[in-house]
Amino acid sequence: MAKNGLLRPINRIDPKFREIRVDQKKENYIGAICGLGVDRFSDQPAMPDHDMEVAFDTNITLEDIFKINGVRMAINIVLGSEQAVSNWGEDAIYRLQDSARKKLMSLIQGTTREPFDAPSTDKPYKWNQLDPEDILGHDLQNTPADSLVLLHLHKGVYLRSEGGEEEEDEIGVEEATLEMRRHANWLHQAATSATSREPIVCRLCNMTWQTPQLLQLHLETRRHKDKENALYD
Ligand SMILES: [Zn+2]
Known part of the structure; x- marks a missing residue:
């Protein structure tokens, strides 16, 4: 069946951890470090040779991260909880797949993205650089929607421009x-x-x-x- 065929490449191309980089004013996402995270005993990068520092060249928003997570959730649920999913009936599976497909398409072609000349991060190849208060965690650990074996959900990071208090254009x-x-x-x-x-x-x-x-x-x-x-x- 296609299931196993799909699992292997996902594991290969999908890094275990990723941490989004924000600029100093916390107004933009500027990139991400992807890789194997830190060794929890030494607090040093677990396998630095496998870490990758990525600079964004277009504007990425929190909504994009939610959409990406939506796609990842759908894959996790359909591949990871076959039993549960089979009880939902074909219609529900179809809608889940369709919703994932639409999110993916709208990410790829839905918005015209402004090119973005991201400043480089202060501490490349360093993990745990975010202010913990800014991390928008999710509570889906240990549910079929998040998966250690399949696709980890991304954690969003709070930006001042999103949902902040200073919403000047909203007077009235x-x-x-x-x-x-x-x-x-x-x-x-x-x-x-x-x-x-x-x-x-x-x-x-x-x-x-x-x-x-x-x-x-x-x-x-x-x-x-x-x-x-x-x-x-
Ligand atoms: Zn509604």
Whole structure:
């Protein structure tokens, strides 16, 4: 079956750890270090020869990271929890694959990306350079959506320009709309970051979702997207 054929190349091309680099003002993602992380006893790079420092040459946003995680989650769920997935029925699998495919396509061709001349990082090939407070963790460890064997989910990093307090261009927007925008953003985060088995309510559509995966599918629907886009009209 294709499953094993797919696992091997993923392991080969996908580094075990990656840490995003931000510029000094914490306004842009400028690159990432990818590789095997640090040795937890010595705190030194575990296998420095295998680490790779990558500089971004286009603008990458937090939304991009969420989309990438959405694709990774779909692969992890479909390949890693065959049993569970087989109970969902073909339709759910199809929608999961379709949602992953669309995210991937929108990453590749959906947005015209501005070229970005990233400043180089101060400490190349050094791990653990992020302020822990800035790391937007997810709580999907030990769930089928995150996987040690397959694809680790990326951790987002807080940028001052995203969701910060200084939203100058938003003066005049109704507080209720701002609140809904925050809720919509939060939903995208919850779709990749909630462990909780608590149902998640989409207040835009007044619908309740039992798992982050189902919420993720909902966020891709026309119905939801129209409502979300209307918040920015
Ligand atoms: Zn919705």
